[in-house]
Ligand SMILES: Nc1ncnc2c1ncn2[C@@H]1O[C@H](COP(=O)(O)OP(=O)(O)OP(=O)(O)O)[C@@H](O)[C@H]1O
């Protein structure tokens with residue numbers, strides 16, 4: 001369980017370029033939840049998630065992971081890093097090893113696991129992100145941008161963290177690769193009861209995956225609610241520079257034109273289930 | 288970890304001190320350094336202190352930022368002071384074990400400390416109130432007469448500008464890499480020197496790779512825009528001397544007259560060479 005109490009963060013505190021990135025954030029995320037984190041550029045998403053594994057220390061307020069207070073003296077921060085796996089935004093630059101396999105093994109090696117266990121995990125993680133075994137012995141610098149991204153994500157997955165945080169993991173990937181990775185993460189989330197926090201600018205992805213959505217606006221929590229409840233507040237989201245999934249926009253405008261279709265539809269499957277019977281009736285009348 | 292390094296410590300503002308032409312400012316700071324080293328009595332330093340304080344006050348830079356520049360060299364100042372205190376010959380005040388403190392030693396140590404102190408203060412004020420770009424611009428123009436004897440002034444300034452431009456970028460990058468590796472449990476703080484050096488590898492390799500990539504990209508971008516240095520380039524911001532600069536020069540002229548006048552009237556204080 002992750003708990004934040006009135007957390008704030010100020011970059012370069014006391015300097016001439018002081019910048020408040022987060023203000024008074026309080027929230028609780030339960031074990032095994034899938035959270036979608038959205039917000040306009042510069043709303044503080046990356047800042048927020050970097051505090052969850054202690055990379056940034058809050059300048060005010062407190063953070064608890066499973067009841068342990070972060071950055072306090074009796075908390076082993078290294079253990080927290082293994083428990084809370086963070087894939088940073090554009091993580092390709094973190095690669096440094098001679099081979100892809102060694103790079104993925106960096107996290108597990110730091111955990112002090114046995115060589116067999118490490119090998120096992122490297123294979124598992126590489127498979128999760130769709131890296132072919134043949135690539136494992138190549139240099140990570142010879143890969144394409146998308147492949148590098150996958151290696152970087154695998155490097156965190158291999159640590160099998162209890163909480164997995166991904167900062168726009170699919171930005172710049174092709175659509176098929178994007179769906180593949182997100183689907184695998186959802187699968188891992190379900191099978192291993194892993195808590196996942198996914199930062200994304202794709203409302204469609206968030207709608208498909210998240211149980212709850214956290215909306216950040218100008219460094220503050222604007223909404224934190226179930227997915228359908230958040231996407232029902234389309235106008236507010238638009239004002240924050242965000243949007244609802246395309247399909248929601250379509251069903252909303254259909255409803256405005258008098259089609260009897262319920263509110264809170266945000267996936268294509270939902271829309272299909274709603275619209276198919278209507279179309280059949282409509283068709284019957286037409287014939 | 289990287290927060291304490293304040294390269295490019297420019298403190299933006301729009302005061303008279305900020306608006307001085309960078310060329311004038313560089314020359315005035317040079318004059319200031321000459322003054323610092325020519326003053327021969329304490330009254331002169333009192334005057335210089337008053338002048339410096341006035342400049343800091345006008346520039347509206349908080350005093351703690353100016354003093355921050357002193358932090359890295361405090362140890363150096365103290366050691367210099369101690370050396371001069373104990374190792375100067377002259378009229379002894381007291382002796383302890385093998386150390387003898389002389390009247391001249393006290394005077395000379397105080398002078399050395401004051402000189403270093405004002406040297407750092409003056410140059411700090413220059414870098415605090417002049418943006419790095421303006422500084423290199425000024426330097427380029429000041430050095431351009433030496434082009435005749437083959438000094439590549441423009442290229443030097445360009446290199447400096449690029450280096451300055453990339454310091455914050457590389458620091459940011461280092462910060463990001465450190466974070467990404469710490470997130471995978473990298474440990475930079477424990478173990479002996481060898482282990483710590485090895486722990487730097489996951490930071491240095493990505494950093495070098497990205498630095499080379501950036502250099503390459505920048506070179507390509509410059510070539511795409513047909514950059515060629517040196518001859519016949521005009522500039523976006525022409526440097527012009529104005530009333531402010533005249534005022535600055537006059538103020539320094541008065542200071543200089545006062546400093547040398549005091550030297551002449553009062554003569555050197557004890558211990559000064
Ligand atoms: N290293 C830094 N130094 C100073 N200010 C920063 C730094 N990193 C972020 N900020 C500022 O903090 C605010 C929040 O930034 P953050 O990176 O958390 O935004 P974000 O929501 O992740 O945006 P994006 O969607 O673009 O990734 C921004 O206004 C940004 O300018």
Ligand SMILES: [Mg+2]
Nearest residue numbers: 045046089167
């Ligand atoms: Mg971000």
